[in-house]
Amino acid sequence: MFEPAAFGLERKEAELIERARCFGQSAPAPRAARHDRDATFPTENFRDMHPEGLLAICVPKADGGLGASYRTYSIAAAELGRYCGATALSWNMHVCSTLWTGALADELMMSAQERAEHNARRRLHYARIVADGAIYSQPFSEGGAAAAGTVAFGTEARPVAGGFRVNGKKIFASLSGAADYYGVLCTERGEGEDASRRNTLYLAIPADAEGVSIVGEWDPLGMRATVSRTLLLKDVFVPEDEMLMPRGVYFRAATCWPHMFLTLSPTYMGLAQAAYDFTVRYLRGELPGALPVKRRMYPTKQIAVAEMRIMLEQTKTLWFQAISEARANPTKEQVLRAYAAQFTVMENANALAAKAIRTCGGQAMLKTLSLERIYRDSRCGSLMLPWTAEICLDRIGRESLYEAGETDE
Ligand SMILES: Cc1cc2nc3c(=O)[nH]c(=O)nc-3n(C[C@H](O)[C@H](O)[C@H](O)COP(=O)(O)OP(=O)(O)OC[C@H]3O[C@@H](n4cnc5c(N)ncnc54)[C@H](O)[C@@H]3O)c2cc1C
Numbered sequence: 146m147f148e149p150a151a152f153g154l155e156r157k158e159a160e161l162i163e164r165a166r167c168f169g170q171s172a173p174a175p176r177a178a179r180h181d182r183d184a185t186f187p188t189e190n191f192r193d194m195h196p197e198g199l200l201a202i203c204v205p206k207a208d209g210g211l212g213a214s215y216r217t218y219s220i221a222a223a224e225l226g227r228y229c230g231a232t233a234l235s236w237n238m239h240v241c242s243t244l245w246t247g248a249l250a251d252e253l254m255m256s257a258q259e260r261a262e263h264n265a266r267r268r269l270h271y272a273r274i275v276a277d278g279a280i281y282s283q284p285f286s287e288g289g290a291a292a293a294g295t296v297a298f299g300t301e302a303r304p305v306a307g308g309f310r311v312n313g314k315k316i317f318a319s320l321s322g323a324a325d326y327y328g329v330l331c332t333e334r335g336e337g338e339d340a341s342r343r344n345t346l347y348l349a350i351p352a353d354a355e356g357v358s359i360v361g362e363w364d365p366l367g368m369r370a371t372v373s374r375t376l377l378l379k380d381v382f383v384p385e386d387e388m389l390m391p392r393g394v395y396f397r398a399a400t401c402w403p404h405m406f407l408t409l410s411p412t413y414m415g416l417a418q419a420a421y422d423f424t425v426r427y428l429r430g431e432l433p434g435a436l437p438v439k440r441r442m443y444p445t446k447q448i449a450v451a452e453m454r455i456m457l458e459q460t461k462t463l464w465f466q467a468i469s470e471a472r473a474n475p476t477k478e479q480v481l482r483a484y485a486a487q488f489t490v491m492e493n494a495n496a497l498a499a500k501a502i503r504t505c506g507g508q509a510m511l512k513t514l515s516l517e518r519i520y521r522d523s524r525c526g527s528l529m530l531p532w533t534a535e536i537c538l539d540r541i542g543r544e545s546l547y548e549a550g551e552t553d554e
Contacts, residue, residue: 146227146418147220152465158217161202165221168197173229180231180370181518184363186323187370190232191239195278199236201271203244208268209275210243215404218244219411219468226415227422230522231370233412235282238319241408242281242328242349243274246389249402252473259391266386270326270349279325281349284318284376285530291330292530294399297340300331300378302348308384309333311350318376321359325352327376328389343396347389356381367521404471406532407483410490413526414464416519417494420501421457423516424450427505434514440506449504453497460493481541488537491526498523 149159172193180187194200203218204210213221218240226233246267255263273279286292287299300313311331318327326349333344350357361375390398398405426432428446430439440446467486470479498520502510510517527534 146223146415146461147465154220158214158220161211161213161217162220162224164197165199165202166224166227168194168199169225169228169232173225173232177229177232177370177515177518178512180229182369182512184365184369184372186235186320186372187229187232188323190229191235191280191323192278194236200239200278200280201243201275203240203247204271204275205247208271210247210271214248215244215471216468219408219414222408222411223414223418226412227419228415229370230412230416230419230519231368233415234368234409235320235323235371237408237412238283238328239281239324241283241405242326242389243271244408245347245398245405246270249398249405249473250390250394253394253397253401255391255394259394263391263394266388266391269386270389273325280320280323281326281328282318282320282324283328284315284321285330286315286317287313288316293533293536294342294531297332297342298330298345300329301340302331302333302346302383304333304335305382308382308387309346309348311348311356311378311381311383313378315376315378317373318359319371319373321363321372321374321376322352323372326350326387327352327357329376329378330395333392343393345395345399346392347395348383349387349389350378350381350383351387354381354383365525367518367523367525369521401473402471403475403480404467404483407467407471407487409526409529409532410464410487411468413490413494413523414460416523416526417457417460417490417497419519420494420497420516420523421453423509423514423519424453424501424504427509427516432514435508446504449500453500453504456493456497460489464490477544481544484532484537484541487532488527488534488541491529491534494523494526495520 173190198211201210202213206212290296291298302309302311332340333346356379358377359374363374428441430437464486467483
């Protein structure tokens, strides 16, 4: 998708991205239709990722991982998204538990004590992934305003001897029933204390801990193979060592490293490319599974493909710029560009898929082909908190017109 010479990718970066592309073609692609139809989790894709090192793509090299940077991971995830959106999105939930605690946390201000504590704890999590192929997930959403970042999480952790007692409910918990650890955001609240976002804890809760249960149906429009059911936590004891970040550090990350929330976009960048790729192959009469009928000679098809290509190039260029400038304490311009990139990828992925269906025609949207799945999966992108398409628009408008602290009073 991103030609190394054209985009100035380093050799090591290009190699990892190539590895993800080859993996996407060989393992998830042929399994995608079945898991989408049955709304089942592609566990075997994750088992196959382990020997490839892909579960540990963002685990630092010193801890046995591949040590991919934010940008390298993002492009690798986009490559995977071309072949199975649900696998790429679930992989993102897993990888972020290592990226955020790894390269991202390395750029955050921490006291020497916090740093030592963090490095010791994250080694435990990384060892589980590197040695045992453990899978982590990221159930943050609760159905209220917390996932948008405006109020404290309703899931609460009461400090007790040796750890925490956690109670709460998480909706849309992708990888429910498949993850070995749920990376839960919750509010640490001592006796008589008010709930505060500053006291957000990021805890890895073992899936088999007493008090963890999964409830509800999962029969959605798209991203069906993410199996994002509801996670209930009832008086779950979580040892202190399961902290994925020291106290206060998640809040610092969310404030100083806003691009951490752009990590839902790579999957949809891949889906945008997939919609375009499908259209070109279909119109050339070269799509496996479709009749070898050429439709490329009609001027209307050529114009549609030209428009799709322009939209895809615009999307890729903006997104590449945004993922390349992800860092701690970005400038205001960089943050606004990240919102714009998220909005553009999420909206354009679905616009491209819709246009692909109109251009290719009726036979192209049959369930025997991948386009209708790409269309349904791509519809989900702009709904994903905390940076939904609406929230991005809201912030771009407001923050372009107001400097911090300005009012009209
Ligand atoms: C396929 C899929 C997989 C998912 N996997 C996960 C997962 O693994 N972990 C996880 O934590 N979540 C996950 N989510 C959940 C997702 O991020 C959202 O939390 C979920 O879609 C929330 O839906 P809601 O209807 O409760 O949103 P609501 O909070 O009701 O918001 C509805 C809409 O209102 C707008 N809105 C909300 N708050 C504000 C605000 N403060 N300002 C302006 N506008 C606002 C937004 O545009 C939003 O889309 C997943 C979602 C999907 C679709």
